[in-house]
């Protein structure tokens with residue numbers, strides 16, 4: 378399907394240093410739920426490289442350790458084995474985690490506040506993006522007054538505004554309807570073309586991975602390890618109907634089914 | 636809604652009517668149970684005396700809760716930031732609640748004098764615990780994923796506290812403050828009866844041996860009304876300052892889950 382909107386004029390926050398991500402043979406297990414129970418091995422020897430400015434997508438069945446992988450890349454949890462070498466990374470979690478007392482504008486600016494901006498500065502910087510994301514008029518709306526898709530857009534914006542060189546997006550567009558999802562994908566592709574960032578993108582949607590990423594890693598069911606790495610060479614902006622993408626999609630789905 | 640108000644008003648009126656009737660036909664001594672009309676009369680006749688003493692007691696309650704809130708807040712934040720402190724002090728907090736106030740109150744009066752100080756100490760001591768516990772709880776209950784998110788944004792421990800944990804704890808603080816209104820009223824009266832020269836508790840203690848039972852009832856009535864008003868005021872402030880927290884509404888932070896099954 379063709380994307381409907383052009384990437385908007387406004388660029389995301391600047392202050393981005395170049396930075397890549399390099400994970401080598403990362404292993405992570407969680408203790409069993411009860412004493413004596415087997416531990417849950419979430420990741421087993423996963424390697425991942427994203428050069429500065431690259432987008433790497435990770436697809437895999439539910440529970441295979443995708444979220445765990447992102448949290449390791451962000452330095453939020455330590456792996457049991459393997460090495461992690463990553464520039465500062467901002468997380469967009471699978472749950473939106475918006476603050477219930479703050480309006481959309483202040484929620485979007487939270488990462489800016491964490492970086493030391495005043496409330497006013499954060500608002501100034503977030504306001505134009507809120508408009509680009511179809512949230513104009515909802516600046517003061519609290520999360521419970523927003524739809525699921527709107528909440529997800531606010532959460533996405535918040536991550537984008539963090540100004541960190543690496544973005545770790547965990548199912549960023551999962552709650553959106555198909556049309557909005559395609560708009561957001563186009564927006565992200567445009568923003569990254571204008572102002573490259575390193576992105577790790579976790580998604581259930583193979584097409585989304587192929588449209589956005591330079592490389593797609595397919596993970597096995599738990600314990601997660603990489604079963605296939607697909608290089609996506611197609612020129613951007615990409616179309617879903619591109620024969621190369623269609624062929625890669627078949628391969629990815631085959632690997633997922635195996 | 637209007638009919639519900641009507642019903643509760645009718646019930647109250649019915650109860651007062653029954654009480655009035657009982658004092659006239661029940662043959663009970665008016666020094667034990669004055670009629671509602673006698674209490675109303677005392678309210679009007681002794682208004683100067685009642686007001687004078689009310690101001691004293693209201694001040695003790697208000698200031699006492701203020702002191703308790705300030706101490707509880709400082710303590711909750713300290714315990715929140717230091718796990719060692721939490722392990723060391725939490726048992727002591729619980730212990731502080733087992734102090735038998737009626738026994739300690741006269742000692743405090745003997746120690747601190749007949750003035751405001753012992754009353755503040757007693758009210759604050761009684762109110763501290765019900766405020767500090769929900770506040771610590773609310774601080775601790777902030778979603779761990781939200782803390783992770785803040786860390787990924789490069790937030791310091793203090794920034795996470797200021798931007799996320801402190802606002803999240805506000806409803807807990809209000810819950811504690813509202814609870815403490817009832818305790819504070821009781822504590823202030825107890826403190827006054829343990830030794831004082833004014834206040835509604837002192838007035839009641841004097842009125843009963845003087846057979847001014849109606850005046851004592853009037854004092855109790857005023858005190859109850861004050862407690863209800865203070866509670867209402869706090870509820871109002873809560874709605875202004877923490878409007879996202881409605882009873883039965885959003886309790887934790889970032890509740891709604893996305894439709895993807897996150898498996899945890």
Ligand SMILES: Nc1ncnc2c1ncn2[C@@H]1O[C@H](COP(=O)(O)OP(=O)(O)OP(=O)(O)O)[C@@H](O)[C@H]1O
Nearest residue numbers: 407417419438439440441442443444445896897898
């Ligand atoms: N903090 C934790 N404690 C215990 N087990 C955990 C923890 N975090 C994750 N797990 C387990 O590790 C495994 C991988 O979890 P993870 O959330 O990374 O999966 P996922 O690939 O993101 O799944 P989904 O696509 O459903 O979001 C799961 O079996 C999960 O139960």
Ligand SMILES: [Mg+2]
Nearest residue numbers: 443444471897
């Ligand atoms: Mg996940």
